[in-house]
Amino acid sequence: MSLTCSEPLTYTLPGSPCGCVWPLQVKLCISIAIYKFFPLVSKLAKEIAASVLLNRNQVRILGADATTQQLEKTTVLINLVPQGVKFDDTTAFLIYKKFWQREILNDASTFGAYEVLYVHYPGYRH
Helix, strand or coil, rough: CCCCCCCCCEEEECCCCCEEEEEEEEEEEEECCCCHHHHHHHHHHHHHHHHCCHHHEEEEEEEEEECCCCCCCCEEEEEEEECCCCCCHHHHHHHHHHCCCCCCCCCHHHHHCEEEEEEEEECCCC
């Protein structure tokens, strides 16, 4: 059987029953050129996972692009995938805070300074 998850949903984690889940979506602008970034994709995912207390397989780097105004900067799209159907509101809020308070990517020597462009959680229902 084929399963299609429509935006903003994404696929479950490997090893989980097939399905669609609500990811927490993040967009960062990091201070390295895109050609230097691609070999570091796995390291970025690992650092984010450690910073927000997730497993490495819960961090998906979806894409990266050179910023149009500054070629030495790269924008990165990231999905943080919950273990279940969605993150509970407390966990989503704590992850949100860590990004906005710049409590991730503590090793500036690798990724340079970074800017959080957005943190969005479509699974949050108030």
